[in-house]
Amino acid sequence: MNNHSYPTPEIIEVCLLAGKLMMQNGAETYRVEDTMSRIASAYGISQSHSYVTPTGIFFAINDSEPAKLIRIVERTTDLHKVTEVNSISRKISTGDLSPRAAVKELAEIERGPLRYSNRVQLMAAALASGCFMIMFGGVWRDFPAAVLCGGIGFAAVQYFHRLVKVKFFSEFSASFLIGLLAALLTIVGWGQMMDKIIIGSVMPLVPGLLITNAIRDLMSGHLVSGLSKGADACLTSFGIGAGVAVIISYM
Amino acid sequence: MLAQLFTSFIATAGFGILFHAPRRSLLQCGFVGMLGWLVYYSTTDSMGPVSASLLATILIGIVSQGFARLYKMPVIIFSVAGMIPLVPGGMAYNAMRQFVQQHYPQALELALSTLMIAGAIAVGLVLSEVLNQIFHNIRFRPQR
Numbered sequence: 170m171n172n173h174s175y176p177t178p179e180i181i182e183v184c185l186l187a188g189k190l191m192m193q194n195g196a197e198t199y200r201v202e203d204t205m206s207r208i209a210s211a212y213g214i215s216q217s218h219s220y221v222t223p224t225g226i227f228f229a230i231n232d233s234e235p236a237k238l239i240r241i242v243e244r245t246t247d248l249h250k251v252t253e254v255n256s257i258s259r260k261i262s263t264g265d266l267s268p269r270a271a272v273k274e275l276a277e278i279e280r281g282p283l284r285y286s287n288r289v290q291l292m293a294a295a296l297a298s299g300c301f302m303i304m305f306g307g308v309w310r311d312f313p314a315a316v317l318c319g320g321i322g323f324a325a326v327q328y329f330h331r332l333v334k335v336k337f338f339s340e341f342s343a344s345f346l347i348g349l350l351a352a353l354l355t356i357v358g359w360g361q362m363m364d365k366i367i368i369g370s371v372m373p374l375v376p377g378l379l380i381t382n383a384i385r386d387l388m389s390g391h392l393v394s395g396l397s398k399g400a401d402a403c404l405t406s407f408g409i410g411a412g413v414a415v416i417i418s419y420m
Numbered sequence: 421m422l423a424q425l426f427t428s429f430i431a432t433a434g435f436g437i438l439f440h441a442p443r444r445s446l447l448q449c450g451f452v453g454m455l456g457w458l459v460y461y462s463t464t465d466s467m468g469p470v471s472a473s474l475l476a477t478i479l480i481g482i483v484s485q486g487f488a489r490l491y492k493m494p495v496i497i498f499s500v501a502g503m504i505p506l507v508p509g510g511m512a513y514n515a516m517r518q519f520v521q522q523h524y525p526q527a528l529e530l531a532l533s534t535l536m537i538a539g540a541i542a543v544g545l546v547l548s549e550v551l552n553q554i555f556h557n558i559r560f561r562p563q564r
Binding site: 197250252283284285300303304305309364371372377385418 | 423424427428430431433434435437438439440441442443457492493494496497499500503504505507509510512513514516517519520521538541542545546
């Protein structure tokens with residue numbers, strides 16, 4: 170292994186960029202730290218320290234360079250990007266990639282478009298809603314209603330999120346819309362079991378990844394990120410619950 | 421039963437798309453989800469939802485780790501899609517419904533069961549990881 174053949178600022182840049190990308194796109198905290206220290210050691214730095222939280226990453230190596238901080242503002246879920254960063258870190262580990270080339274590739278991943286277009290996602294969400302409705306004991310007659318509610322709910326959460334940057338609000342209004350639509354469809358007679366339709370349709374909004382990640386982080390000792398992800402998940406669940414609750418209380 | 425298998429496969433693969441899982445992992449995502457749901461669905465009546473969730477998540481975790489090794493992808497891609505159907509959404513909804521209608525005792529009962537199931541899912545995920553670590557440590561120790 171070539172010892173310190175690359176300037177340290179470049180190595181730090183690679184690590185921070187890789188960490189930021191992974192954290193933004195829904196990786197677990199321990200994986201982010203692991204990847205960053207692996208990259209550093211592949212470039213010949215055996216001692217590195219990282220402190221990863223959902224809103225920012227601190228990274229420091231030895232004592233010659235000051236620690237650097239990178240801020241993470243928006244978090245989405247894009248597991249494809251996580252996988253790509255993972256494979257780049259593999260390439261670095263085998264010694265195939267210089268820091269400069271790695272930064273270039275990482276920047277390309279960052280700019281890369283989402284894996285699936287909005288239309289495909291919408292269809293997936295709608296179909297999944299219908300399927301969940303059946304899984305939770307609904308009847309096939311309600312399938313179209315659940316697909317419709319789920320699709321509209323998912324479209325609404327994306328639209329509202331673009332409109333106002335407050336996550337709570339977009340989730341609240343989307344689930345409000347789902348509840349309203351499900352109630353209307355039941356009254357009109359296109360749906361039979363309003364409860365099942367609502368449950369199926371809100372499933373695409375449920376923060377499943379956040380919950381798993383929060384627990385995974387807590388159990389591996391990343392208490393700060395675990396708690397903050399948990400709080401995020403609770404807030405989302407509360408938003409969904411409140412939106413539906415408004416409808417139920419008037420039924 | 422066939423309908424359950426079919427819908428759980430589609431639903432989990434659909435969730436893979438929502439999480440932007442790589443295209444070549446979608447079938448596996450669906451398979452993990454189907455397996456988990458199959459276990460949960462067939463044991464929940466006899467064991468109760470908490471133990472059934474625990475069993476299903478342990479299985480999901482083990483299979484996901486196998487897939488992660490096999491396809492060289494992060495575990496989370498498979499495990500997260502697989503556990504989505506087990507999230508106690510229906511129970512949480514019912515709990516909330518009772519709260520809104522001011523039936524507080526029933527609401528609290530449902531809310532606590534929801535928490536228990538969520539806890540079981542968590543424990544299941546971690547347990548499968550621990551099992552995996554133990555398995556690999558035992559298997560690889562003689563070589564070191």
